Amino acid sequence: MSNNKVIKEIRKKIKETMNTYIDKYDVRGKLESKGDIFYENGNDGTDFDWKVNGRTSEFYTFFGEEPKMGFCKITVEADGYIRVWVYPNGEIKPTEKEEVFIGEDKAKLFAAFLYFNADNRGIWDESIDHIDFDNQLTKQNISDFNFLMED
Numbered sequence: 001m002s003n004n005k006v007i008k009e010i011r012k013k014i015k016e017t018m019n020t021y022i023d024k025y026d027v028r029g030k031l032e033s034k035g036d037i038f039y040e041n042g043n044d045g046t047d048f049d050w051k052v053n054g055r056t057s058e059f060y061t062f063f064g065e066e067p068k069m070g071f072c073k074i075t076v077e078a079d080g081y082i083r084v085w086v087y088p089n090g091e092i093k094p095t096e097k098e099e100v101f102i103g104e105d106k107a108k109l110f111a112a113f114l115y116f117n118a119d120n121r122g123i124w125d126e127s128i129d130h131i132d133f134d135n136q137l138t139k140q141n142i143s144d145f146n147f148l149m150e151d
Contacts, residue, residue, distance in 0.1 A: 003137045006106050007113045010082070011133055013100065014074050017084055018061050021072050021096070025088040031071060032062040033127065039114065042124035046115040051149050054078040056111050059128065063090055076111065080104040112145035113137045 022035050041057035049057045055077040063069045069090035080103045085094035
């Protein structure tokens with residue numbers, strides 16, 4: 001399977017999961033940008049979160065009111081899981097959690113893709129629609145990302 005196909009599969013899973021919970025709790029009209037998914041990499045960056053926290057930065061859908069409260073949070077983790085937390089009323093503790101295993105290699109590939117196609121392109125805390133998922137991840141990109149993670 002090509003790198004790009006894996007990356008698009010994970011993106012599709014994130015979108016499907018978010019939409020499932022948005023529909024389940026009937027909150028689309030209450031969400032920022034009608035449920036856009038934001039990649040919240042601006043605090044630490046993908047490389048830091050992967051190396052130190054063992055996961056990508058968070059993907060969020062937010063309620064449209066201030067203060068900005070998350071409805072659904074998703075991370076892709078180094079152990080190969082996509083983890084989901086749902087906060088249907090902006091609670092501090094999630095009311096639902098879900099895990100989907102995709103494999104460690106796919107998860108790391110996705111983290112490398114985000115690093116090169118979001119962080120390195122200056123896309124911070126934006127809708128994932130601003131990330132060009134048609135960009136190809138090169139073998140050199142993967143090698144460079146692995147090198148960054150070694151220290």
